[in-house]
Amino acid sequence: MIAKYVLSPLDRWPFVWRVVFLCCIANLINAADRVIMPIAIIPISDHFKWDLHQHGWILSAFSVGYMSSMILGGSAAKRYGGALVLTAAVLLWSVSSFITPWFAHSTSALVLLRFTLGVGEGIGLPTIVHIFSQIVPIDERSRALGYLIACGSFGQILATLICPHLYWGASFYLFGGFGFLWLIYWLWVFRDVQQRERVEEDFFIQQARLSKPTLHWYEFLSHWPLWAIYIAHFSMNWSNYIVMQWLPTYLARFLGAGKNEIMFTAMPYLSNCVASIAAGHIADHFIKRQWSVLAVRRLMSCIGLIGPGLLLFLFSASTSVSAAISIISLSMTLSAFNSAGHLSNHVEVAPNHAGITFAISNTLATIPGILCGPMTAELVITSGGRWFPVFLLAGCVNLVGAVVYGSQSSSLQVL
Incomplete structure (x- = not known):
């Protein structure tokens, strides 16, 4: 049986939309975290007397990590389950963001932290899409994805409005802390998401045995x-x-x-x-x-x-x-x-x-x-x-x- 038919619609709806809500909040934090540094780097550069080259490499380190992990995130979610991989991703990017002020004196340490932030956030979105494909009914996925994208944009807006008025280190503590708080709430639905994914996985394994091999990567x-x-x-x-x-x-x-x-x-x-x-x-x-x-x-x-x-x-x-x-x-x-x-x-x-x-x-x-x-x-x-x-x-x-x-x-x- 496919997971979406395990519960009646009345029982299923609150669970599905609790998961959608938490995933949307995760994407909000994800998007907010990535725009903190472009704002905070102005006072940081003034304090530590960085030049534009250091400025540029710190900003670009995020993209290196982000690019390196997107396909990995989708594959890992399929293999180990989206619930577990999303937990690891949010933990990684939240820790990376939260401890950034502690290492701001070192350009090389900041580059490394920006890279790990990118790795965590690159894993996040494909993993959320995987979770949606497993637990959200087809006729509700468009709305779920619409809310997901909108929350990402709202996260960027929120960080852009708040961060200029905070001490630069506080911005990283604030949104890194939001990530830790999110993990606490996520644990409430973690086991249910895992169970739902296992049911879906069993179904698709049966389907795969009946289907022909798919395309080669070069295609x-x-x-x-x-x-x-x-x-x-x-x-x-x-x-x-x-x-x-x-x-x-x-x-x-x-x-x-x-x-x-x-x-x-x-x-x-x-x-x-x-x-x-x-x-x-x-x-x-x-x-x-x-x-x-x-x-x-x-x-x-x-x-x-x-x-x-x-x-x-x-x-x-x-x-x-x-x-x-x-x-x-x-x-x-x-x-x-x-x-x-x-x-x-x-x-x-x-x-x-x-x-x-x-x-x-x-x-x-x-x-x-x-x-x-x-x-x-x-x-x-x-x-x-x-x-x-x-x-x-x-x-x-x-x-x-x-x-x-x-x-x-x-x-x-x-x-």
């Missing part, structure tokens, strides 16, 4: 429509990582923003969250109006890549904090249209393997997070403190992604 890298998605995702994340890692520093160092103005860097995340929901409704409306799926995916992706690319050129010329935040908020609003573009295209080109293609795409799209830290520092230093080359490069990467996706994408199944 996920041998189709142009898949590479169109991968490149578009990479391009989108290049500008997104620039915003997430460097916006507070740019506003403070280049435009002279104070603590109260840094707080308004929450606006791009808020606009992105709202626009993601709107983009989905707009895309569905066009498809219902008999637009082809491919035309809708290409339109949404072009809006989400070309729009932010052009706005980044404009952003580089802004001379006030309010203008800069307004432009970046509009850029992130348009970037949200990618959610109804190439990010949704996985289901059409690989309907039976969308989870794997998304993991590959997300892994490749984390490379900009690694490159943006040291590369941004180098560009700013070699250009005499000017940031224009940084935003020019990001805008050009976006435009290349739009051209590749617009010419090579497909809505036909390739896997």
Whole structure:
């Protein structure tokens, strides 16, 4: 029997949505933890007299850990159970965050802690998706995933609003402590989640014995429509990582923003969250109006890549904090249209393997997070403190992604 039929709907609903709620809170903490350092690094750099190169490597270390663990997280959850793996992931990232102030005097120690934070958080999201696939009924998964993504955006907003007003070390203690508190509540449902996963696993083992062998790994890298998605995702994340890692520093160092103005860097995340929901409704409306799926995916992706690319050129010329935040908020609003573009295209080109293609795409799209830290520092230093080359490069990467996706994408199944 499949797990979702073990209990009656009336008995099942509270359990399922308790788990969904806790997973959403875990993703909120996950997202909040990753934006603390880009804000806190400003006072930390002032205190320890770091240069931009040290600044960049500390920020990029997170992305190295994050990229290295995403596929590992999905595989581990399948092998050992999502409940156990998620527990380990939250414990790892919470400890890494909580003890960060103790090692802030050492650049190498901070790089290591940022790496372990990335490893834990990289495991988190694919593990949560695995748990949802095991215990959440099919007709409730869209809502569950919608809440999951929304809570991630809310976590970024929350951290951006709170952290500028705290002593920098307190931010790490606060959200690291939230992780420990989450673990206490998670233990209440831990055994039930494990039991539900075991029932599902037994079912799928029986199904696998009746099915034929699946695809080889190289097939996920041998189709142009898949590479169109991968490149578009990479391009989108290049500008997104620039915003997430460097916006507070740019506003403070280049435009002279104070603590109260840094707080308004929450606006791009808020606009992105709202626009993601709107983009989905707009895309569905066009498809219902008999637009082809491919035309809708290409339109949404072009809006989400070309729009932010052009706005980044404009952003580089802004001379006030309010203008800069307004432009970046509009850029992130348009970037949200990618959610109804190439990010949704996985289901059409690989309907039976969308989870794997998304993991590959997300892994490749984390490379900009690694490159943006040291590369941004180098560009700013070699250009005499000017940031224009940084935003020019990001805008050009976006435009290349739009051209590749617009010419090579497909809505036909390739896997």
